[in-house]
Structure formats: structure tokens, C-alpha cells
Amino acid sequence: MKIIKNTVLLVIFLSTLQGISQEILTKKEALEITLENNFGVKIANNNLEVAKNNKSIFNTGFLPTVSVFSGANYSNDDQTITRQDGTSTTVNGAVTKSYSASVGLDYTLFDGLGRRYNYKQLKETYNLTELQAKETIENTYLQLFTAYFQIARLSENRNNLSEALTISKQRLERAKYQYDYGQSTRLELLNAEVDVNNDSIALISARQQLSNEKRGLNIILGVEKKVDYVVETEVEFIGMMNFVDLEAKTLANNSLLKQNEKNIAISEFNIKVNKANYLPTLALSTSYDWGKSENPATSFLAGSTSNGLNAGLSLSWSLFDGGSTKTNVANAKISLENQQILLEQQKITIQNNLKNTWDTYNNQLFIIGAQEKNVATTQNNFDRTEERYKLGQVTSIEFRQAQINLINAKTALNNAKFDTKLIELQLLQLSGDILNVSF
Structure with a gap:
């Protein structure tokens, strides 16, 4: 009986402690x-x-949308050219080089x-x-x-x-x-x-x-x-x-x-x-382009360089x-x-x-x-x-x-x-x- 009472008191104490x-x-x-x-x-x-x-x-x-483009090309060819007078020239390993770059802007105006x-x-x-x-x-x-x-x-x-x-x-x-x-x-x-x-x-x-x-x-x-x-x-x-x-x-x-x-x-x-x-729809397109080329002896031009601004308007209408x-x-x-x-x-x-x-x-x-x-x-x-x-x-x-x-x-x-x-x-x-x- 004493053990039971002690157990009850312990449970009460623990419950009180838990509540606190x-x-x-x-x-x-x-x-x-x-x-x-x-x-x-x-x-x-x-x-x-x-x-x-x-x-x-x-x-x-x-x-607007802005884009950048750049590129380079290289070619090495054996070339033979024939002139109008019948003479010809052969070049082995003719090298052609070209470079290009551009910045473009596109915008829809309407x-x-x-x-x-x-x-x-x-x-x-x-x-x-x-x-x-x-x-x-x-x-x-x-x-x-x-x-x-x-x-x-x-x-x-x-x-x-x-x-x-x-x-x-x-x-x-x-x-x-x-x-x-x-x-x-x-x-x-x-x-x-x-x-x-x-x-x-x-x-x-x-x-x-x-x-x-x-x-x-x-x-x-x-x-x-x-x-x-x-x-x-x-x-x-x-x-x-x-x-x-x-x-x-x-x-x-x-x-x-x-x-x-x-x-x-x-x-x-x-x-x-x-x-x-x-x-x-009315759209504007503009770009700035640069280009350069180096040509072999068989070409009429030894090389060229170009740069400039381009712009244009385009109108489209789906009827x-x-x-x-x-x-x-x-x-x-x-x-x-x-x-x-x-x-x-x-x-x-x-x-x-x-x-x-x-x-x-x-x-x-x-x-x-x-x-x-x-x-x-x-x-x-x-x-x-x-x-x-x-x-x-x-x-x-x-x-x-x-x-x-x-x-x-x-x-x-x-x-x-x-x-x-x-x-x-x-x-x-x-x-x-x-x-x-x-x-």
C-alpha cells in the first residue's frame, strides 16, 4: 500500500513538473x-x-533586340586561272582569309x-x-x-x-x-x-x-x-x-x-x-558592319576592307x-x-x-x-x-x-x-x- 501511494505521488509530481x-x-x-x-x-x-x-x-x-556577330574564314586551295589570251597561271596553296563583325539592332515601331x-x-x-x-x-x-x-x-x-x-x-x-x-x-x-x-x-x-x-x-x-x-x-x-x-x-x-x-x-x-x-507592323533594323579579306595571287584584288552603317524600315500587313x-x-x-x-x-x-x-x-x-x-x-x-x-x-x-x-x-x-x-x-x-x- 505504501508503494502504491509513493507511485501516485511520483506521478502527480511528474505531471506537475511537465505542466510547468x-x-x-x-x-x-x-x-x-x-x-x-x-x-x-x-x-x-x-x-x-x-x-x-x-x-x-x-x-x-x-x-529593342541587339545582337553581335563576328566570323573568320580561311581557305588553302590549289588554283589555276586561264586568261582571255589563253595563258594560264597555277598557284599551289592559294590562301584566302576573310574577317567580319557586325552589331545589329532591331525594333518594332508599331x-x-x-x-x-x-x-x-x-x-x-x-x-x-x-x-x-x-x-x-x-x-x-x-x-x-x-x-x-x-x-x-x-x-x-x-x-x-x-x-x-x-x-x-x-x-x-x-x-x-x-x-x-x-x-x-x-x-x-x-x-x-x-x-x-x-x-x-x-x-x-x-x-x-x-x-x-x-x-x-x-x-x-x-x-x-x-x-x-x-x-x-x-x-x-x-x-x-x-x-x-x-x-x-x-x-x-x-x-x-x-x-x-x-x-x-x-x-x-x-x-x-x-x-x-x-x-x-512597322519594324526598324539597323547595323554597323566591318569586313576584311586577304586574297591569293590568283584574285583580281589583293584584299579589301569595308565598314559602315546600315538601316532600314520594313512594313508588313497580313491582309x-x-x-x-x-x-x-x-x-x-x-x-x-x-x-x-x-x-x-x-x-x-x-x-x-x-x-x-x-x-x-x-x-x-x-x-x-x-x-x-x-x-x-x-x-x-x-x-x-x-x-x-x-x-x-x-x-x-x-x-x-x-x-x-x-x-x-x-x-x-x-x-x-x-x-x-x-x-x-x-x-x-x-x-x-x-x-x-x-x-
Whole structure:
């Protein structure tokens, strides 16, 4: 018996020491770690960098192209030349050498404004990628805090189960004493043992589930953390605006709607880019050339050197390209119409989601108030039942039922509290305001 007591004291001491040494992962710290290390956020930032490179002046065709060319030729031949008078000369090993170099510049002066519209299209593509990155971060916010608050929920439920197990163990000790002194039956003792076992199993399962959720959070964080950390369990609700203002804010700032607006702008520029093929292209070409040659005795000239500037303009106009430009313009117009239809569809869908989420949010706030009253009532009932149980005025079954009612009420309140917070985050995401919330 002394060994058992010492073991219990040791477990309590180690548990207390572990509780003191546990790291607290705050919501703010979790957000900072995620934004720095999350894999999806990293990819979104890289995609944004690619879009930034694509909209650069170097990718628009507005700059000229400059090229340098140089070359040298050497030949060693046996040559025989015959003159008009019939005489001939033979030269063995006639060497010919030539050298050349040039610097050339080519520039398209006019291409039907295709470059201009393409440049504007690339800028809108960058803005679209920026919105896509924002949406990725918004989704990561929601994913992060869904996991974080799930851990907080399980932590609170685990604490409730731990408290219930402590009460059940105290009841078991009381049942043992009463049985030893003949004040209780063997059945009362067995019931108490069964309840302790059931509460122990529930607590072990809760701890395992909590560890699994923490490992899942590690994936979102993008780092490997030991699962012995704890999280903040306090829940603070943001005072949401009225529905009319919330709906207006959603239609103005929702990430999906903003992306579709950019897709419409891109489609409009795509039509103009294709129409540019109807117009002519005017190009400038200029170069500076240098050349030198050394000829054998059989040649009329012993050698020559040349250098100079060359320039020219070229105009090209495709009067008929088989109808490909006409087809491309028609398809671009259809693509624009599809984007406009999609925008209207998204507006209706998002408005519907907003209304449903808003109603659910307000219902959850009511449920929290009702569950708080339930907890107060069941706590009062449990306290009174516990007093009467100690006085022997109620059975262990009645006491256990009061205990179960209290656990269920606390769990229901806990679940309602965190469910409401997650719904609130969904409202913030729909309205495009989730990134502006400080945690």
C-alpha cells in the first residue's frame, strides 16, 4: 500500500513538473510561424514572384533586340586561272582569309498596339496572382485556426474528463471504505470501479486525439514541434456588423469575386491583343558592319576592307490570314462572356453562403447563452447531489447521472463556443476581412 501511494505521488509530481515546463503556443506565434513556413504560402509567394517577373518591361516587347556577330574564314586551295589570251597561271596553296563583325539592332515601331494591350494584360495577371496569393493566405488562416481551436476544444474537453476521473476516483475510494466497514454493498464498489475505468478510457482517448491534432497542426505550421505544447483556450468574439453592411463589404472585398473581376479585365485585353493582328507592323533594323579579306595571287584584288552603317524600315500587313484572327477574336469575346456569367454565379453563391453562415452564427450565439445556463444548472445539481451522496441520501447511480449531466453540459458549451468562433472566421473570410483581425 505504501508503494502504491509513493507511485501516485511520483506521478502527480511528474505531471506537475511537465505542466510547468510545457511550452505555450499562442495564436499570434502560430500565425507568425505559419506565414513564414507554410508550404502553400511559400508556393503562393513564388507564383507571385513569377507574375512580377512576367509584367516586367523586359517581357513586354517594348525594348529593342541587339545582337553581335563576328566570323573568320580561311581557305588553302590549289588554283589555276586561264586568261582571255589563253595563258594560264597555277598557284599551289592559294590562301584566302576573310574577317567580319557586325552589331545589329532591331525594333518594332508599331505592331497594332498589341504590345501595349499585352503589357496591360500582364499587369492584370499580376494583380490576379496577388489576389490568388491573398486567397491562399486567407485559406491558410482559416485552416490554421480551425486546427488551433480544435486543439483548444480537445484540451478543454480533456480537462473536463480529467476532472470527472478525479471525482470518480474519489467516489471509488469512498466506496472502498464504505465496503470495508460494511456500509455499502459489493455492487456499489463494482459500479464505482467500472465508472473509473470508463472515465480513464475516455481520458486516454482524448489525449490521443489531442496528440493527433497537434501533429496535424505541425503540417500547417510547416515545422516539426513536439506535441507537449499547450494552446490558448480563451475565446473572444468580434462584434460583427449588421448583415446589410457585411453583405456590402463581402461584395466589395471577397477574394473570389475580386479574382473574377480581374479575369474579366484580362479577357477584355485579350480581345484587344487579338484585334491588333488586323493592323500592320512597322519594324526598324539597323547595323554597323566591318569586313576584311586577304586574297591569293590568283584574285583580281589583293584584299579589301569595308565598314559602315546600315538601316532600314520594313512594313508588313497580313491582309488575310485564313481567318485565324477572326476566330481568335470571336473566341476571346465568348471567354469574356463566360467570365461575366461566372461572376454573377459567384455573387449569388457567395451571398447565399453569407446568409446561411450569418444565420448559423446568430443561432450559435443563442446556443452559447443556453448552454451557459445549462452548465450553471447542472453544476448546481451536481453540487447538491454530491452533498446528498456523501450523506447517503442518494444512490451512486443518481450521483453518476448528475456527474455525466455536468460533463455533457460542459462539453456542449465548449463545443458551441469553438464552433461559433470558427463560423465567425468563415464570415470574416467571406467579407475579405480575415487578414485584418489581430489574434
